[in-house]
Amino acid sequence: MRTVTLTKETTKDILENLLKRSPNQYGSYETAVREILAKIQEEGDGALFAYTKKFDRAEITEQNVRVTDEEIREAYETVDPALVDVIRKSLVNIRNYHEKQKQNSWFTSSEDGTMLGQKVTPLEKVGVYVPGGKAVYPSSVLMNIVPAKVAGVDRIIMTTPPGPDGKVNPSTLVAANEAGADEIYKAGGAQAIGALAYGTQSIPKVDKIVGPGNIFVALAKKAVYGHVSIDSIAGPSEILVLADDSANPRFVAADLLSQAEHDELASAILITTSRELAEKVSCEVDEFVKRLSRKEIIQKSLDQFGYILLAETMDQAVEAANAIASEHMEIVTRNPFEVMMKVRNAGAIFIGEYSSEPLGDYFAGPNHVLPTNGTAKFFSPLSVDDFIKKSSIVYYSREALKKIHKDVEQFAASEQLTAHANSIAVRFEGEE
Amino acid sequence: MRTVTLTKETTKDILENLLKRSPNQYGSYETAVREILAKIQEEGDGALFAYTKKFDRAEITEQNVRVTDEEIREAYETVDPALVDVIRKSLVNIRNYHEKQKQNSWFTSSEDGTMLGQKVTPLEKVGVYVPGGKAVYPSSVLMNIVPAKVAGVDRIIMTTPPGPDGKVNPSTLVAANEAGADEIYKAGGAQAIGALAYGTQSIPKVDKIVGPGNIFVALAKKAVYGHVSIDSIAGPSEILVLADDSANPRFVAADLLSQAEHDELASAILITTSRELAEKVSCEVDEFVKRLSRKEIIQKSLDQFGYILLAETMDQAVEAANAIASEHMEIVTRNPFEVMMKVRNAGAIFIGEYSSEPLGDYFAGPNHVLPTNGTAKFFSPLSVDDFIKKSSIVYYSREALKKIHKDVEQFAASEQLTAHANSIAVRFEGEE
Numbered sequence: 063m064r065t066v067t068l069t070k071e072t073t074k075d076i077l078e079n080l081l082k083r084s085p086n087q088y089g090s091y092e093t094a095v096r097e098i099l100a101k102i103q104e105e106g107d108g109a110l111f112a113y114t115k116k117f118d119r120a121e122i123t124e125q126n127v128r129v130t131d132e133e134i135r136e137a138y139e140t141v142d143p144a145l146v147d148v149i150r151k152s153l154v155n156i157r158n159y160h161e162k163q164k165q166n167s168w169f170t171s172s173e174d175g176t177m178l179g180q181k182v183t184p185l186e187k188v189g190v191y192v193p194g195g196k197a198v199y200p201s202s203v204l205m206n207i208v209p210a211k212v213a214g215v216d217r218i219i220m221t222t223p224p225g226p227d228g229k230v231n232p233s234t235l236v237a238a239n240e241a242g243a244d245e246i247y248k249a250g251g252a253q254a255i256g257a258l259a260y261g262t263q264s265i266p267k268v269d270k271i272v273g274p275g276n277i278f279v280a281l282a283k284k285a286v287y288g289h290v291s292i293d294s295i296a297g298p299s300e301i302l303v304l305a306d307d308s309a310n311p312r313f314v315a316a317d318l319l320s321q322a323e324h325d326e327l328a329s330a331i332l333i334t335t336s337r338e339l340a341e342k343v344s345c346e347v348d349e350f351v352k353r354l355s356r357k358e359i360i361q362k363s364l365d366q367f368g369y370i371l372l373a374e375t376m377d378q379a380v381e382a383a384n385a386i387a388s389e390h391m392e393i394v395t396r397n398p399f400e401v402m403m404k405v406r407n408a409g410a411i412f413i414g415e416y417s418s419e420p421l422g423d424y425f426a427g428p429n430h431v432l433p434t435n436g437t438a439k440f441f442s443p444l445s446v447d448d449f450i451k452k453s454s455i456v457y458y459s460r461e462a463l464k465k466i467h468k469d470v471e472q473f474a475a476s477e478q479l480t481a482h483a484n485s486i487a488v489r490f491e492g493e494e
Numbered sequence: 495m496r497t498v499t500l501t502k503e504t505t506k507d508i509l510e511n512l513l514k515r516s517p518n519q520y521g522s523y524e525t526a527v528r529e530i531l532a533k534i535q536e537e538g539d540g541a542l543f544a545y546t547k548k549f550d551r552a553e554i555t556e557q558n559v560r561v562t563d564e565e566i567r568e569a570y571e572t573v574d575p576a577l578v579d580v581i582r583k584s585l586v587n588i589r590n591y592h593e594k595q596k597q598n599s600w601f602t603s604s605e606d607g608t609m610l611g612q613k614v615t616p617l618e619k620v621g622v623y624v625p626g627g628k629a630v631y632p633s634s635v636l637m638n639i640v641p642a643k644v645a646g647v648d649r650i651i652m653t654t655p656p657g658p659d660g661k662v663n664p665s666t667l668v669a670a671n672e673a674g675a676d677e678i679y680k681a682g683g684a685q686a687i688g689a690l691a692y693g694t695q696s697i698p699k700v701d702k703i704v705g706p707g708n709i710f711v712a713l714a715k716k717a718v719y720g721h722v723s724i725d726s727i728a729g730p731s732e733i734l735v736l737a738d739d740s741a742n743p744r745f746v747a748a749d750l751l752s753q754a755e756h757d758e759l760a761s762a763i764l765i766t767t768s769r770e771l772a773e774k775v776s777c778e779v780d781e782f783v784k785r786l787s788r789k790e791i792i793q794k795s796l797d798q799f800g801y802i803l804l805a806e807t808m809d810q811a812v813e814a815a816n817a818i819a820s821e822h823m824e825i826v827t828r829n830p831f832e833v834m835m836k837v838r839n840a841g842a843i844f845i846g847e848y849s850s851e852p853l854g855d856y857f858a859g860p861n862h863v864l865p866t867n868g869t870a871k872f873f874s875p876l877s878v879d880d881f882i883k884k885s886s887i888v889y890y891s892r893e894a895l896k897k898i899h900k901d902v903e904q905f906a907a908s909e910q911l912t913a914h915a916n917s918i919a920v921r922f923e924g925e926e
Contacts, residue, residue, distance in 0.1 A: 084721075145908045148901045159610055162600065170594065177845075178591055178859055183838050185872055199909050233908065269872040284720060288727045289516075291872035295720045316917040323913035355912045402887070406615050410886040413609075416895045416921060417888050420914040424905040425898060427610055428886035440617055440701040440723035442884040452874040454842040454860035455834070456849050463848040466857060469580045473856040476577050476665065477631050480787045481755035482852040485748040489848060 063318075063347060063368035065340055068333065073382050076331075076369060077436070080386070083298050083327045083367065084435050095252045095281040102256030107263040113253035118194070119226040122248050127264045129230055129246035134239050137232035145233065149200060149240050152425050156204055159427030160212040163446040175459025180452050184214035187266060188449060189258035189290075190243065191273030192234055194223035194250055200237035201423060205430045205444065206273045207241035213449030218243050219268055221258060223250020251275075255282035259290045272444065274431070293448060294441040297434035298327035301419055302388035302408070304379050304401060307336035309394040313415055314339070315346030317392055320420050322363040323356040329367035331386065333379040340370045380404045387438040390419045409438045464490060495750075495779060495800035497772055500765065505814050508763075508801060509868070512818065515730050515759045515799065516867050527684045527713040534688030539695040545685035550626070551658040554680050559696045561662055561678035566671050569664035577665065581632060581672050584857050588636055591859030592644040595878040607891025612884050616646035619698060620881060621690035621722075622675065623705030624666055626655035626682055632669035633855060637862045637876065638705045639673035645881030650675050651700055653690060655682020683707075687714035691722045704876065706863070725880060726873040729866035730759035733851055734820035734840070736811050736833060739768035741826040745847055746771070747778030749824055752852050754795040755788040761799035763818065765811040772802045812836045819870040822851045841870045896922060
């Protein structure tokens with residue numbers, strides 16, 4: 063990890079370096095992804111199974127593409143029952159938090175006969191993508207399915223790539239079943255996104271696709287956006303710790319490493335007003351790395367995208383943090399709630415020295431699917447909002463329209479839209 | 495307008511025909527748009543002004559790219575004061591409606607020392623694109639700016655193409671000023687979207703871009719999505735009227751035409767259980783078209799994408815309407831509120847025979863920027879939600895973490911993320 067003094071210039075350089083991790087920079091895979099999507103749209107299942115053979119080396123057909131109840135039962139036999147217990151405890155917290163996000167339809171009315179409102183409706187069909195391969199994250203399955211379930215989505219359709227034996231990872235299946243997936247299909251990569259976006263003979267077309275994935279999945283989601291909806295495009299994980307001299311350097315170091323271990327492109331940043339803390343954290347990081355199982359990934363991540371930034375004041379630190387807009391932010395200062403009030407841009411904010419970031423990944427309840435790569439400036443955590451949509455409601459009585467019909471006609475006429483004006487005027491023709 | 499009996503097959507054919515209007519089908523312009531965006535990103539103002547010269551035939555420089563207070567004053571001198579009055583009345587309604595959409599931050603806490611919450615923050619900088627040329631829609635300026643203003647966005651930055659004289663349409667300027675735009679720049683097309691997404695010397699980079707535009711603008715917005723946020727991609731306008739034999743055929747015909755006049759690609763659909771109404775509406779449409787100023791556009795729109803659909807029952811009509819997911823829906827039946835309850839997919843729903851759709855375009859208050867082309871299945875009207883984002887808040891006390899730390903460690907360990915587990919364990923090391 064580099065230690066750098068925080069200035070306007072260093073902030074700018076860091077922001078530029080961090081943006082190198084963006085999926086927007088991987089244009090070279092776009093052609094391949096478009097070809098896959100086009101083939102799925104044209105040929106459906108045939109193309110899907112051919113890609114599954116090619117990329118996952120699995121023989122999938124109409125007969126075995128959908129995970130059966132029997133396969134789910136088998137999965138429970140191989141997963142540690144203690145993990146199933148933890149998943150269930152975690153699910154209670156995740157459900158409780160997301161229940162609070164539910165929005166109601168509303169209306170207002172007036173006695174002269176107008177009613178305006180907003181109707182909230184859950185999406186009908188949602189696709190949840192779950193990556194396969196070596197990195198299997200049942201926690202991510204919970205985080206993607208629960209908000210859809212709480213929103214009231216009719217059909218939650220999960221896809222995940224099979225192994226060469228045609229089987230899906232058992233903890234993925236257990237997590238999906240516990241969270242409430244309605245249907246699970248064996249498909250991965252851009253071809254799975256294509257199947258969910260366009261539908262095939264086996265896999266239903268959905269209204270929205272969520273869930274993390276590799277660069278092919280991310281580009282495929284971007285390509286089908288508009289045809290269906292998607293969640294925000296996930297980038298490599300990030301943590302930013304704001305700390306003063308009251309922070310425990312050992313805790314801070316451990317938390318920085320928890321995100322660095324995700325990915326060589328992950329970023330861990332400490333911004334502190336204390337040079338002493340900076341030095342101690344740097345030492346603790348070096349100590350910890352030696353004994354962590356993913357030390358090579360961690361080292362590459364820290365070398366490329368790890369920073370310890372020295373700030374003059376906490377306000378300067380917060381300003382830089384707002385510019386970076388990290389996925390995860392920890393505030394470990396004497397007055398963490400006051401600092402939090404000044405934070406504009408962060409996916410999730412962890413307050414105080416016992417609110418370690420992985421607590422949020424697994425257990426506390428808020429969603430761990432968060433905006434990355436500076437997009438916390440405009441995107442939100444995955445939530446129930448992602449699985450509902452709204453319709454405006456307008457009712458005017460004859461009396462109410464009559465009072466203002468001339469205004470509407472004039473506005474329409476000013477835009478030269480005579481058929482618009484006519485549609486109002488026709489209701490009062492011959493009256494004046 | 496064709497009259498067709500509603501069946502599963504005819505619904506499928508109609509959906510396919512309507513989707514032909516989607517911007518997803520215009521891949522051929524993508525290369526041109528990408529080239530423009532890349533040039534703007536590399537060269538900034540220089541490229542922007544060169545494109546403005548090429549496409550808008552206007553000489554724009556750093557000196558005159560931003561609209562001055564003097565230009566706004568001049569605009570007020572040329573706009574009909576009666577229109578300014580209507581704009582102000584309309585603004586009151588639009589603001590009142592959008593105020594009701596505001597969401598609060600919230601938190602929950604427990605006595606053992608956990609606090610969870612969701613913090614709502616307005617976006618800092620938003621770009622509003624306003625088309626120029628012959629079709630000037632001050633109503634659209636209001637609808638795009640007001641929700642951003644109500645959300646509390648710091649800087650609302652508008653761009654609109656100049657005419658060859660380097661001036662911006664006066665009603666656009668008046669509407670922007672009344673609604674509360676903070677800065678207005680003379681730039682249009684894909685180059686304006688590039689300027690807002692990447693920033694140039696003159697135009698600030700924004701967090702989100704909203705506003706309608708031609709195919710170049712739509713493709714540019716799609717291309718920069720992820721780098722900045724965008725509103726949903728607007729397609730041609732649509733109206734779908736659900737009516738029974740109680741409806742006034744003259745009103746229905748006038749309302750169908752109000753959307754058909756927007757664009758040759760616009761779509762106007764009546765679904766009715768009454769053959770008599772169908773016939774009468776068809777006659778009224780033919781009558782009205784003759785005397786409307788935009789009759790050529792209307793005729794093309796009706797020929798290509800206009801339908802009168804005969805349904806056996808209102809339930810069948812609603813089912814088809816949900817499959818079409820129209821931008822605007824009118825319900826003109828004996829029991830319109832009951833029918834509304836069955837509607838899942840529509841951008842805005844107008845209830846009863848005096849709630850003519852153009853009332854919503856100009857005056858009632860709900861936003862007229864609505865999901866088109868079937869996207870009402872998953873997108874919502876433009877709203878205050880588009881101009882805020884959320885951050886999760888997590889606080890755990892030492893006691894609260896201690897109670898559950900083994901669970902979190904086990905979950906992390908099951909995912910082979912040892913640094914995650916370590917970050918929790920380190921807080922209790924040597925205790926057990």
